[in-house]
Amino acid sequence: MSCVEEMKYNLYLERTGFKEAREYIKDNSDEVFYVSPGYKIFGDYYLIGVPPIAMGARGKELIFTYVKPCHGTFVMGIEAEEEIRRLREEDLKRPKAKSDKISQTAVASAASYRELWKK
Amino acid sequence: MKSGDRALLMMGCPEVPVQMAAAIYLSLRLEKAGADVTVAGTDAALKLLKMTDPEGHYIKDTIELDQCIADIVEKKTDYNCCFAFMHNDAGVTYAATMSAISGAKMYAVIFGRNAEAVAELVDFPAEKIVAKAVHNPIPLKNKIDRVMG
Numbered sequence: 281m282s283c284v285e286e287m288k289y290n291l292y293l294e295r296t297g298f299k300e301a302r303e304y305i306k307d308n309s310d311e312v313f314y315v316s317p318g319y320k321i322f323g324d325y326y327l328i329g330v331p332p333i334a335m336g337a338r339g340k341e342l343i344f345t346y347v348k349p350c351h352g353t354f355v356m357g358i359e360a361e362e363e364i365r366r367l368r369e370e371d372l373k374r375p376k377a378k379s380d381k382i383s384q385t386a387v388a389s390a391a392s393y394r395e396l397w398k399k
Numbered sequence: 400m401k402s403g404d405r406a407l408l409m410m411g412c413p414e415v416p417v418q419m420a421a422a423i424y425l426s427l428r429l430e431k432a433g434a435d436v437t438v439a440g441t442d443a444a445l446k447l448l449k450m451t452d453p454e455g456h457y458i459k460d461t462i463e464l465d466q467c468i469a470d471i472v473e474k475k476t477d478y479n480c481c482f483a484f485m486h487n488d489a490g491v492t493y494a495a496t497m498s499a500i501s502g503a504k505m506y507a508v509i510f511g512r513n514a515e516a517v518a519e520l521v522d523f524p525a526e527k528i529v530a531k532a533v534h535n536p537i538p539l540k541n542k543i544d545r546v547m548g
Contacts, residue, residue, distance in 0.1 A: 318499070326465070326469050328468065328492055329496060349441050353488070
């Protein structure tokens, strides 16, 4: 069991599909970041997901997907300013397209993520 | 499959009975082909596996599923091929994760009542082994045999 389950969290979606969870995060966050599968948060949780994995920031809360093999995907929120700061910093380092709206970047990244990881 | 290749069998939720039979069968086939086989699964899946094969005749190495993901992300290990078992959205999600983080050739072993619908969710590079099998493992065995030759 990851430390995530031992932290104080809010549960926004339960036992849903991964794509529905991604849409929820896109639609309900002030900022959206996209990370690759295996991105580590809270020291020991490696994100499971179909790339691109959306992570949201809403105030001080980090909103993210948590997948359990027998129960599906959950959308959780945990106050985590440090993790949000790290996402912002890493997002700044990411190469930007000319018209870099987040949603467009996600679509563009979807095809290239797997190639990136295969290299 | 070459002798000495490392094969990973990644089990999903163990609620569908054919998964355990297919995992043990596939492990034996891969071992006979010369592969070193490791089975990854949830705590419950690994307990079922160990009780089914208590003396380890068919299953030599096991690893907890999330630890397996962590080890590959941290580049402590990797595999030549991965057979990812799935019958639900979460199984597809785990397999997509493995496809993204590992250099293994991916095989998607898809079963259960909704096997065909689940197969449509698989959009990462993988050879699909699909059988609408829940209790009777033979349709899935036949599909595995076709791939294994």
